[in-house]
Amino acid sequence: MTVVITGASRGIGEGLARAYAARGTDTIGTTRDAGWQLDVTDPGSVARFAGALEDRPVDLLVCNAGVYLDKGHVIGKGYQPEIWARSFAANVTGVFLTIEALLPALRRADSAKIAIISSQMASSERAPGGSYVYRASKAAVLNLGRNLAADLASEGIAVGIYHPGWVKTDMGSMSADITVEEAVAGLMARFEALNMNTTGCFETWDGRAHPF
Numbered sequence: 713m714t715v716v717i718t719g720a721s722r723g724i725g726e727g728l729a730r731a732y733a734a735r736g737t738d739t740i741g742t743t744r745d746a747g748w749q750l751d752v753t754d755p756g757s758v759a760r761f762a763g764a765l766e767d768r769p770v771d772l773l774v775c776n777a778g779v780y781l782d783k784g785h786v787i788g789k790g791y792q793p794e795i796w797a798r799s800f801a802a803n804v805t806g807v808f809l810t811i812e813a814l815l816p817a818l819r820r821a822d823s824a825k826i827a828i829i830s831s832q833m834a835s836s837e838r839a840p841g842g843s844y845v846y847r848a849s850k851a852a853v854l855n856l857g858r859n860l861a862a863d864l865a866s867e868g869i870a871v872g873i874y875h876p877g878w879v880k881t882d883m884g885s886m887s888a889d890i891t892v893e894e895a896v897a898g899l900m901a902r903f904e905a906l907n908m909n910t911t912g913c914f915e916t917w918d919g920r921a922h923p924f
Contacts, residue, residue, distance in 0.1 A: 714738040714821075716770050718752055718810060719777030721745070724829065724876055727896040728774060740765075742777070752777045752806030753798075762813035769820035772903060775807045775853075776829045782845040796845050803849035808856060824869045827903050828857040830914070832875040837923040854914060854924070861912035870911040874902055877917040890917075 715732050719725040720741025729741030742750035742761065751757040779802045781795045811826060818824035833843060834850035854873050861871035876899055878889045898917035906913070914922045 713771045714740065714768060715772045715774065716740045716742070716814065717774040717776055718742045718750060724879060724892060724895055725776040727892040728776065728899065731896050731900060752810050753801040755809055758809045758813045762817070765817050767820070768817060770814055770817040770824065771821045772825045772827065773811065773814055773818060774827045774829070774903070775810055777806060778803045778829065780846045782843055787844070791844055799845045799849045800852070804852045804856060807853050811860065818869055819867065825903060825906050826860065826869060826871045827906065828853055828871065828873045829876055830854045830857070830873045832916070832922060835923050858912050865908065865911060868908060870906050870908050872902065872906040872910065873914045874899060875916045875922050
């Protein structure tokens with residue numbers, strides 16, 4: 713089994729890469745700077761990464777790389793246009809480009825899966841305000857994942873979208889609810905349970921269906 717995890721230099725991505733490697737799984741954790749290099753916002757980088765896989769099948773692709781650039785912004789004093797562009801480039805376009813480029817590798821696997829890390833902040837049913845850019849980008853990638861699930865169903869590729877929890881990372885802060893280790897254990901269980909009967913799901917790290 714081969715697992716590819718984008719954004720594995722820190723936080724949840726690094727935790728997932730370590731946990732899969734500790735299981736003896738063939739694990740490819742991407743970073744921008746070293747090892748398996750990938751900048752999901754750069755089409756050239758995405759193409760080079762896909763090419764470097766050669767004929768390797770990918771059983772699980774975890775689209776984890778993302779940014780939260782408008783944290784703490786206040787309407788009227790933040791949310792500059794470049795923040796919107798950079799956020800969507802990483803959180804939405806980058807996810808699509810990565811999945812599209814790795815489709816040949818996913819098709820080489822016997823039963824491939826794609827896991828997209830979104831957020832509870834993607835939910836339109838829960839809209840407390842603020843963080844407009846991050847919320848919009850995570851809602852967009854939720855929509856992307858749902859539509860990919862429909863389009864890839866005929867090929868037997870399952871797609872799941874997940875809220876990883878409020879995690880004690882640089883992005884989540886030390887005031888968050890759960891540790892990286894708790895989030896990782898929960899997410900790995902979700903990925904293992906993902907199948908063609910549950911493709912298109914939006915779930916929390918601990919297995920609850922999340923409101924859309």
